[in-house]
Amino acid sequence: MIEAIGLTKRYGAKTAVHNLSFQVRPGTVTGFLGPNGSGKSTTMRMILGLDQPTAGQVTVGGHPFRQLPNAPRQVGALLDAKAVHGGRTARTHLLSLAQLSGIPAARVDEVLGVVGLQDVARRRSKGFSLGMGQRLGIAAALLGDPQVLLFDEPVNGLDPEGILWVRNLMKRLASEGRTVFVSSHLMSEMAVTADHLIVIGRGQLLADMSVTDFISANSADFARVRTAPIDPPRREKLTAALTEAGGQVLSEPDGALRVTGLPLPRISDLAHEADVRVWELSPHQASLEEAYMRMTQSVVDYRSTSDALEGFQPPQQQGWGQHQGYGTPAPPVVQEAPQQGWYAPPPPGQNPYATTPPAGAPAPAVPAAAPAPAPAAPPVAPAAPMAPAAPAVQTTKRDSNEDAR
Numbered sequence: 001m002i003e004a005i006g007l008t009k010r011y012g013a014k015t016a017v018h019n020l021s022f023q024v025r026p027g028t029v030t031g032f033l034g035p036n037g038s039g040k041s042t043t044m045r046m047i048l049g050l051d052q053p054t055a056g057q058v059t060v061g062g063h064p065f066r067q068l069p070n071a072p073r074q075v076g077a078l079l080d081a082k083a084v085h086g087g088r089t090a091r092t093h094l095l096s097l098a099q100l101s102g103i104p105a106a107r108v109d110e111v112l113g114v115v116g117l118q119d120v121a122r123r124r125s126k127g128f129s130l131g132m133g134q135r136l137g138i139a140a141a142l143l144g145d146p147q148v149l150l151f152d153e154p155v156n157g158l159d160p161e162g163i164l165w166v167r168n169l170m171k172r173l174a175s176e177g178r179t180v181f182v183s184s185h186l187m188s189e190m191a192v193t194a195d196h197l198i199v200i201g202r203g204q205l206l207a208d209m210s211v212t213d214f215i216s217a218n219s220a221d222f223a224r225v226r227t228a229p230i231d232p233p234r235r236e237k238l239t240a241a242l243t244e245a246g247g248q249v250l251s252e253p254d255g256a257l258r259v260t261g262l263p264l265p266r267i268s269d270l271a272h273e274a275d276v277r278v279w280e281l282s283p284h285q286a287s288l289e290e291a292y293m294r295m296t297q298s299v300v301d302y303r304s305t306s307d308a309l310e311g312f313q314p315p316q317q318q319g320w321g322q323h324q325g326y327g328t329p330a331p332p333v334v335q336e337a338p339q340q341g342w343y344a345p346p347p348p349g350q351n352p353y354a355t356t357p358p359a360g361a362p363a364p365a366v367p368a369a370a371p372a373p374a375p376a377a378p379p380v381a382p383a384a385p386m387a388p389a390a391p392a393v394q395t396t397k398r399d400s401n402e403d404a405r
């Protein structure tokens with residue numbers, strides 16, 4: 001088990017990690033998520049004794065890393081796949097690591113086979129592709145057959161087959177009772193690899209919970225309802241009925257309704273009672289990406305200046321006639337749902353991780369950034385304020401050994 005208590009790291013005026021406390025337990029894959037620069041690598045370096053905490057402590061199996069007897073046999077890590085002497089062959093690189101830790105040479109050939117590099121074992125690593133380098137780094141982490149494994153973005157540069165392989169490897173290692181702590185920016189991959197998540201933003205803990213709990217705590221499932229296109233007035237009638245029953249209704253770009261706050265059978269009953277023909281009634285389950293974006297949108301440090309989402313601007317509202325696609329102009333009935341790439345924050349008071357609660361003030365009925373609904377429209381719940389998606393900017397990753405030198 002890895003345990004951090006009040007872990008803090010400052011570099012001069014910069015606080016990279018602040019008062020972080022968490023446990024990474026054996027038998028599960030724990031994902032370590034956070035925007036660029038949020039302190040994931042710094043935390044991993046402190047776990048591995050490469051960085052000294054400014055305050056607090058982190059232990060592996062109850063001991064600080066540097067006090068672990070024969071640490072390479074107990075902890076394996078991939079921090080930076082490029083931290084390899086390029087003039088050495090894959091096998092020589094692993095052999096030198098093995099010799100330093102008293103690991104038999106036979107294990108080197110074993111791990112080369114595990115990561116699929118057996119055929120290039122005698123090639124110099126400087127000629128390796130990004131993916132081959134990652135595999136070599138993973139081989140090094142597995143060398144001591146350790147109980148605790150740390151992987152910093154292990155799927156970086158891997159092809160789909162390689163990504164699938166890493167996923168299965170992580171799961172297998174966890175199923176063997178090992179502690180597996182893995183950082184990644186690939187939410188879709190984390191969703192199917194990790195059981196538990198630790199999420200940080202600007203060096204502070206945002207969440208420590210199962211993937212399932214994280215998604216339900218930070219997203220709102222909704223139902224998509226599409227009415228018969230020949231009947232816009234009926235759509236308005238249904239909107240009014242849904243709203244009256246306590247649902248929140250937004251308009252999707254294709255004219256469908258996005259309904260939250262009502263179960264599907266209730267929506268179906270209300271449509272039936274309102275005598276509205278429904279062509280689609282489908283559940284939408286939020287993804288990990290959506291939940292993650294909602295939680296971390298306010299702690300993203302690096303955002304492109306050419307990003308249309310910069311400055312938390314809401315998407316342009318477009319008229320009903322442009323979107324419904326049925327050729328029948330009609331007045332706007334409901335506000336539009338956020339379009340793809342936009343993630344509205346959870347309703348006020350429902351995000352347990354919000355750093356700035358509204359200080360007792362009730363949330364405004366209509367967010368300042370959102371246009372007021374048309375006066376003629378039936379009462380609808382206000383659309384949540386829009387927020388930008390993650391930055392497309394890729395920041396350069398620092399040498400993981402920078403602080404050790």
Ligand SMILES: Nc1ncnc2c1ncn2[C@@H]1O[C@H](COP(=O)(O)OP(=O)(O)OP(=O)(O)O)[C@@H](O)[C@H]1O
Binds near residue numbers: 403
């Ligand atoms: N040696 C250092 N000197 C000064 N600042 C540092 C040092 N190491 C890290 N930082 C800063 O600490 C913050 C956290 O960096 P870190 O690399 O841990 O983030 P990260 O979450 O791993 O980011 P990424 O997802 O981009 O890899 C960043 O602002 C970084 O610039």
